[in-house]
Amino acid sequence: MSQPxxxxxxxxxxxxxxxxxxxxxxNGKPLVYLDSAASAQxxxxxxxxxxxxxxxxxxxxxxxVHTLSQxxxxxxxxxRDRIVEFVNANSRKEIILTAGTTESINLVAQSxxxxxxxxxxxxLVTHLEHHSNMVPWQLVCEQTGAELVVAPIDDHGQLMLDExxxxxxxxxxxxxxxxxxxxxxxxxxxxxxVGWAKQQDITVLVDGAQGxxxxxxxxxxxxxxxxxxxxxxxxxxxxxxxxxGREELLEEMPPWQGGGDMILEVFVDRSVFNELPYKFEAGxxxxxxxxxxxxxxxxxxxxGPERVAAHEHYLLDYMTEQLxxxxxxxxIGTAEHKTSVLSFMLDxxxxxxxxxxxxxxxxxxxxxxxCAMPVMxxxxxxxxxxxxxxxxxxxxxxxxxxxxxxxxxxxxx
Amino acid sequence: MSxxxVQSLSSDExxxxxxxxxxxxxxxxxHFGKLDTATHTSEGINPLCGDKLRLQxxxxxxxxxxxxxxxxxxxxxxxxxxxxxxxxxxGLHEDEALAWFDDVTSHLTGTSDANGRDLGKLQAxxxxxxxxxxxKCATLAWHALRSAIENTDEPVSTE
Numbered sequence: 001m002s003q004p005x006x007x008x009x010x011x012x013x014x015x016x017x018x019x020x021x022x023x024x025x026x027n028g029k030p031l032v033y034l035d036s037a038a039s040a041q042x043x044x045x046x047x048x049x050x051x052x053x054x055x056x057x058x059x060x061x062x063x064x065v066h067t068l069s070q071x072x073x074x075x076x077x078x079x080r081d082r083i084v085e086f087v088n089a090n091s092r093k094e095i096i097l098t099a100g101t102t103e104s105i106n107l108v109a110q111s112x113x114x115x116x117x118x119x120x121x122x123x124l125v126t127h128l129e130h131h132s133n134m135v136p137w138q139l140v141c142e143q144t145g146a147e148l149v150v151a152p153i154d155d156h157g158q159l160m161l162d163e164x165x166x167x168x169x170x171x172x173x174x175x176x177x178x179x180x181x182x183x184x185x186x187x188x189x190x191x192x193x194v195g196w197a198k199q200q201d202i203t204v205l206v207d208g209a210q211g212x213x214x215x216x217x218x219x220x221x222x223x224x225x226x227x228x229x230x231x232x233x234x235x236x237x238x239x240x241x242x243x244x245g246r247e248e249l250l251e252e253m254p255p256w257q258g259g260g261d262m263i264l265e266v267f268v269d270r271s272v273f274n275e276l277p278y279k280f281e282a283g284x285x286x287x288x289x290x291x292x293x294x295x296x297x298x299x300x301x302x303x304g305p306e307r308v309a310a311h312e313h314y315l316l317d318y319m320t321e322q323l324x325x326x327x328x329x330x331x332i333g334t335a336e337h338k339t340s341v342l343s344f345m346l347d348x349x350x351x352x353x354x355x356x357x358x359x360x361x362x363x364x365x366x367x368x369x370x371c372a373m374p375v376m377x378x379x380x381x382x383x384x385x386x387x388x389x390x391x392x393x394x395x396x397x398x399x400x401x402x403x404x405x406x407x408x409x410x411x412x413x
Numbered sequence: 414m415s416x417x418x419v420q421s422l423s424s425d426e427x428x429x430x431x432x433x434x435x436x437x438x439x440x441x442x443x444h445f446g447k448l449d450t451a452t453h454t455s456e457g458i459n460p461l462c463g464d465k466l467r468l469q470x471x472x473x474x475x476x477x478x479x480x481x482x483x484x485x486x487x488x489x490x491x492x493x494x495x496x497x498x499x500x501x502x503x504g505l506h507e508d509e510a511l512a513w514f515d516d517v518t519s520h521l522t523g524t525s526d527a528n529g530r531d532l533g534k535l536q537a538x539x540x541x542x543x544x545x546x547x548x549k550c551a552t553l554a555w556h557a558l559r560s561a562i563e564n565t566d567e568p569v570s571t572e
Contacts, residue, residue, distance in 0.1 A: 352464075352488035353431075356544060360427045368461065382464055382486040411431055412489075 011310035013303065016392045018043040029362030032397045037182050037210060037341055037388030038366050040235045042292070049295035050237060053288050061287055062261055062278070076287050079294025080277070083242055086297045087227065088218040093247050093276035097290055100241035101209040102132040104228035105176070107243055107280060108205055109136040111256040112226075113174055117144035124167055124175045124202070126151040126159055127378055130182050131371045133207040137176055146173070153378060157184040157333035165196050174203040179211030183372040183386070184333025185316070185341030187211075194223045203249070209233050213390070214312055214339045216305035219244050231289065235391075236296030240289040243280070250276050257282040303391065312340045312389050319387065319398045326405055332384050343370075343384040346405060349412050351385040357411060358385075361404035430540035430547070431489065439489035444499035448482040455564065457485075457557035459549055464488070466495055468557040476507040483557075488550050490541060495554035497535055507562050514559050521551050 016022055019041045024031050033041060053075060059068035061076045076097075083095050098104045113123065123137045127150055141148045149172070151164040159177075168175070175197050180187050190206055197204045205226040211217060213234040219227045226249075231240030245253075255262055255273055259282035265272040273279050300308065319342050323329050328347040346354055355367035368383040369376045376383055387401055451469035458465055466485035473479050481499040502510045517535055519525040523542045532539075541551045 350486075350488035350492075352547070352550065353490070356430070356547060357427065360424075411427070412436065 011307070011314045012394065013307060013311045013391050015043070015303070016394065018045065018299075019392050020044055020047070022392060026362045026364070027360050032363040032400045034387040034389065034393065034397060034401060035364045035366050036213070036390035036393075037233070037370075037386065039232045039238065040213060040390050041392065042235055042237065042296070043299050045299050046236055046292045046295045050288050050292040053291045058288070060284055072287055075291045075294070076285070079290045079297070082294050082297045082301075086217070086301065087212075087242075087244055088220050089244050090220065090247060094244055094250065096243040096245065096250070096277045096280045097285055098228075098241040098243055099239050099286065100232070101207060101228045101230040102136075102241075104226075104241050104243035105133055105205065105207065106136045107256045108174075108226050108228070108245070109140040111253040111280070112203070112249065113137075113140050114144060115254065116173055117141070117146040119145040120171060121146040122149050122169070122172045123147070124149045124151060124172045126164070126177055126188075127153045127374055128157070128159065128181045128184070128186060128188070129176070129178055129372070129374070130207065130209070131373070132209075133176050133178055133205075134374065150374075153186075153375075156335050157181065157186045157375070157379075158335045159186075159188055159193075161189070161192075164193065168197055168200045168202055170200060172200065172202050174205060176205045176207065178207040178209075180208075180214065180339055180341075181333070181372070181375070182210045182341070183370040183375045183384070184335065184343050185338040185388075186333060186335035187215075187337040187339050189337075190224070191222050198223065210339075210341075213300075213308075215309050225249055231293040231296060234296055235299055236293040237286075237289040239286050240293045242293075247276065250280070253280075255279050255282070259283040261285075308391055309339070311391060315389050315393055315395070315398065316340055316342065318395055319389070319401070322398055322402045323387075323405070326402065326409070328409065329405065332379055332381065340389040341386060342388075343386045345381065345384060346408060347412065349408060351383045353412070354385045354405070354408050357408040358401070358404045361400070361407060363401050363404045365401070426540070426543045430544055432537050432540065434534060434537045435489060435493040435540075438493035438496040442483075442492050442496040444480075444482045444496065444503075446482050446484055448480060450480060451482075453561040455557045455561035457553040457560075459487075459491070459553055461549065464491060464550075464553070466491065466553055466557055468495070468498075468554060468561055470502075470558075470561050472507065472562075478502050478505050478507065478510060483554065487553070488547075490538070490547055490550040491553050494538055494551045495557075497538070498554045498558060501535065502558065510558060511562060514555050518552050518555055521548055521555075 021041050057071040059072045061073045080092050080095050084092050152160045179190050194204050204224045206224045208227050208229040212229040225246050227244040229242050232238040262274050262282040263271045264274050330345045332343040351367035366386045448469035450471040452472045453470040456467050464487040468483045471480040481503050483495045516528050516530045538551045541547045
């Protein structure tokens with residue numbers, strides 16, 4: 001296979017050296033990491049930012065008058081400022097720092113949806129959703145007697161948009177939709193979907209966990225009310241995440257969790273809550289993690305979202321071409337608009353067996369239901385094998401994957 | 414080079430995991446399907462991967478296992494393990510089958526060498542000991558067996 005000439009106009013990035021963890025052998029072979037959709041690796045810039053914080057600046061935030069506390073607060077709030085620019089929020093009041101996408105969505109389910117929902121109301125989700133954008137809505141529907149409605153997908157793993165529009169009825173309070181399917185890589189036309197929902201006065205939450213790492217995100221342009229994402233999918237630390245919410249809605253919402261930092265004044269019988277965004281940030285946050293998330297934002301912006309998208313688009317095309325050339329390999333999820341993910345079955349080999357054999361060849365992929373069991377049920381599969389791409393992957397990685405799959409075929413022949 | 418705690422695996426270990434006996438049982442599982450005469454049923458679920466396995470037993474008044482069958486989806490290891498299980502336990506008294514549960518699971522988890530028992534064909538499942546993430550696949554059917562014997566009324570999930 002011919003490697004594109006780096007001197008040419010190849011869209012491929014060359015940043016693998018930024019990621020120290022990739023410089024190792026697994027089972028005697030150089031590691032090929034194709035599981036970024038589960039969790040992306042961290043560049044040295046992120047690792048150093050977290051280490052520097054621990055080595056020089058750690059103290060609690062928003063509290064002490066002493067120097068370290070001020071430095072910690074500056075680093076933490078500096079990360080928030082960078083996230084405001086990164087997703088083009090209106091102001092820092094609209095960026096709530098959380099533990100991840102899951103917490104962000106649960107916050108909206110419990111603080112926005114729960115007080116507004118009752119019998120006869122509906123929450124609309126899609127068949128493509130990750131469990132984190134499905135289960136919080138199931139819970140809030142159980143708590144309130146509201147109904148959960150699920151929009152269908154077609155055999156390519158694409159939302160059926162006409163059906164989705166028909167389900168946008170006046171009794172729907174909120175639509176929760178993923179930007180990109182983690183299991184199949186389908187990119188949903190979120191801006192159009194938001195536009196249709198807004199015609200029906202439906203509030204829209206976008207699960208952007210798989211969107212933010214792969215494309216330029218502008219929440220104002222999308223027009224959504226909430227946008228949730230995680231740090232560890234975008235080369236930042238685990239245990240960090242963001243909820244963007246429109247200020248007007250966040251102002252109306254009651255606090256979700258009570259504790260320190262989210263109050264202005266506490267009396268024994270009542271409290272006066274802090275202003276946005278702190279109203280939703282109870283307790284000492286994951287300060288070091290958020291500092292790392294800020295560094296991850298800098299890292300991605302340093303490369304540029306357009307270059308990231310071009311790199312991954314090229315590699316996904318290459319991977320799809322190489323893998324579908326293997327006899328007996330069937331891609332699952334063949335949407336017209338996809339990014340960075342290829343889910344597949346190989347002959348009748350169970351995905352777990354594929355995963356074990358690939359690991360033996362030094363190739364890390366995800367196997368199983370990808371925390372999206374409804375998607376698997378839609379395709380009548382217990383699970384799939386899934387290779388997912390990041391900025392550090394190369395055509396060599398894809399070639400190693402293809403060769404390892406041939407090894408699996410030979411073993412099971 | 415990695416300094417990780419998981420040891421590097423050789424090709425021999427992969428071949429040990431996927432021995433021809435395992436692949437044969439995975440591709441042509443014995444006693445696969447429903448058992449119309451079943452008196453005991455249990456479901457084994459591996460929540461990590463969503464694999465499901467349903468084990469059915471026909472047990473007579475003397476607590477002897479007259480017949481057994483299983484169905485469901487799973488990887489080569491879990492299907493082969495269930496297939497080998499059915500071959501092993503048909504004709505045994507419930508207590509004997511439970512003793513096999515103890516010996517096989519201790520062999521697979523490496524806690525003891527099957528309490529000294531000669532495991533025969535089931536020895537072939539021992540390759541999972543080099544693959545910690547796969548031990549659950551091999552023990553799934555055996556946990557379903559124990560549940561089926563110990564819970565006689567309702568189907569029981571083992572996880």
